[in-house]
Amino acid sequence: MLAKRIIPCLDVRNGKVVKGVNFEGVKDIGDPVQCAYEYNLQGADELVFYDITASHEGRGLFLDVVEQTAKKVFVPLCVGGGVSSVEDFRKTLRAGADKVSINSSAVKNPQLISDAAAIFGSQCVVVGIDAKRDGMGGFTVYINGGRLDMKRDLVEWVKEVERRGAGEICLNSIDTDGVRGGFDIEMLNAVVSSVRIPVIASGGAGKLSDFADVFKKTNCSAALAASLFHFGELTVSQVKDDCRKNGIEMR
Amino acid sequence: MIAIIDYGAGNIFSVQNALDSINAEYILTNDENIIRKSDGIILPGVGAFKAAMDKLNSSGLVPVILEQAKQKPFLGICLGMQMLFEKSYEFGECKGLGLLKGYVDLIEEKDLIVPHMGWNKLEISQNCRLLDNIGENPYVYFVHSYKAFCDDDVLYAYCEYGSSVPALVSDGKFVFGAQFHPEKSGNTGLKILSNFVDMIGECK
Numbered sequence A: 001m002l003a004k005r006i007i008p009c010l011d012v013r014n015g016k017v018v019k020g021v022n023f024e025g026v027k028d029i030g031d032p033v034q035c036a037y038e039y040n041l042q043g044a045d046e047l048v049f050y051d052i053t054a055s056h057e058g059r060g061l062f063l064d065v066v067e068q069t070a071k072k073v074f075v076p077l078c079v080g081g082g083v084s085s086v087e088d089f090r091k092t093l094r095a096g097a098d099k100v101s102i103n104s105s106a107v108k109n110p111q112l113i114s115d116a117a118a119i120f121g122s123q124c125v126v127v128g129i130d131a132k133r134d135g136m137g138g139f140t141v142y143i144n145g146g147r148l149d150m151k152r153d154l155v156e157w158v159k160e161v162e163r164r165g166a167g168e169i170c171l172n173s174i175d176t177d178g179v180r181g182g183f184d185i186e187m188l189n190a191v192v193s194s195v196r197i198p199v200i201a202s203g204g205a206g207k208l209s210d211f212a213d214v215f216k217k218t219n220c221s222a223a224l225a226a227s228l229f230h231f232g233e234l235t236v237s238q239v240k241d242d243c244r245k246n247g248i249e250m251r
Numbered sequence B: 001m002i003a004i005i006d007y008g009a010g011n012i013f014s015v016q017n018a019l020d021s022i023n024a025e026y027i028l029t030n031d032e033n034i035i036r037k038s039d040g041i042i043l044p045g046v047g048a049f050k051a052a053m054d055k056l057n058s059s060g061l062v063p064v065i066l067e068q069a070k071q072k073p074f075l076g077i078c079l080g081m082q083m084l085f086e087k088s089y090e091f092g093e094c095k096g097l098g099l100l101k102g103y104v105d106l107i108e109e110k111d112l113i114v115p116h117m118g119w120n121k122l123e124i125s126q127n128c129r130l131l132d133n134i135g136e137n138p139y140v141y142f143v144h145s146y147k148a149f150c151d152d153d154v155l156y157a158y159c160e161y162g163s164s165v166p167a168l169v170s171d172g173k174f175v176f177g178a179q180f181h182p183e184k185s186g187n188t189g190l191k192i193l194s195n196f197v198d199m200i201g202e203c204k
Helices: A032-042 A056-072 A086-092 A104-108 A109-121 A155-161 A185-192 A209-217 A237-245 B012-021 B032-037 B051-057 B060-066 B187-201
Strands: A004-015 A021-023 A028-029 A048-051 A075-082 A097-103 A125-133 A138-141 A148-153 A166-172 A199-202 A222-227 B002-005 B026-029 B040-041 B072-077 B101-106 B118-122 B138-146 B147-150 B155-161 B163-170 B175-179
Touching: A004 A032, A004 A056, A004 A199, A004 A237, A028 A075, A032 A056, A032 A237, A048 A056, A056 A086, A056 B012, A075 A125, A086 A097, A086 A109, A086 B072, A097 A104, A097 A109, A104 A109, A104 A138, A104 B118, A109 A125, A138 A155, A138 A185, A148 A155, A155 A166, A155 A185, A166 A185, A185 A199, A185 A209, A199 B012, A209 A237, B002 B032, B012 B187, B026 B032, B032 B060, B040 B060, B040 B187, B051 B060, B051 B101, B118 B155, B118 B163, B138 B155, B138 B163, B138 B187, B147 B163
Parallel strands: A004 A048, A004 A222, A048 A075, A075 A097, A097 A125, A125 A166, A166 A199, A199 A222, B002 B026, B002 B040, B040 B072, B072 B175
Antiparallel strands: A021 A028, A125 A138, A138 A148, B101 B147, B118 B138, B155 B163, B163 B175
């Protein structure tokens, strides 16, 4: 049976992990390559690197990080942040990424999904989506890190994303992100039931049981978390053990 | 020396990184003389079957591939595995290399998430050199929407996804195909690749 995936996400600025990571016995590792390696040892099923650098130089440093990681870690590597063209896709894949995640750039230019899928294959096109309740029973899509409401219906958008050839969706709920009260089950179910492609749950993990919970209550394929793992509150292996105890298939 | 066939539709960076990590010697090439002189061959591939077959056909390398696959260890990965079969029905019927009997078609079970993406458990149905010492039912990483339909005699390992999905196929001699990505399957994948490299050494 296909295992559910646990995915740690690392935010990188100017080639360094933004918040640093406290691993057991090792304090504040700022080196993303080493962080990725540690997560790999903990059993991470995939890794996400997110570039929050604004500058051109930072971008170069970021791709170096991706390249160094891809030489050391042999699990899928998804890379996002600042990708807005086919050429950006090419550069990112050349650095050794297996998947490229696009978010605002896909909303502004949906053709990018179709072009990238046609050229590089659907398997490497991940569309990240930030969404929020619209107060009328639905959800709308936001861009620019959740700051700008595009007044675009979430369910319609995920259907378009799938139709254009994306291989996977990473759904981040703005309503639950940072609240640490668990993943947004309702929003995830609205998306999972509208598409056939895999959906990654993001935003809201605050405790161990949130992971088993999201896999029991939704048919999402993976769960992603950043700060929970960053601060060493939970390890990937603890999360996977707890899911296993709850009868969820894990690698 | 392993020849990785470079025809413009490969996941070559990951494959090269994995081979580097097990200290295997390889060369990325589209030169048929180098392919002839190599000790083993890897055929990578991502994307759509027809597009990749078109690229391979226009590279002019198909005759040398068919000839060399009968003489030295040959490993097709992902789409490279699917291309070993006689034909595929992805976007209309398209002829494959025909090194293995069988065809490729959509994973179509109802209510199944497609692509089949993630880590799935290998069930070994026949022992072979590539599967030596990988432990019982290890997980390997898959990402594909089409799968092979083949007879049991070429099937060496499969996984369950709705129904049985061929994961490792072989002609029992030199030709191998992995639907999963050994280069992205952690230590299990690296072991499978180093088994392939060892086999090349033994066949020299």
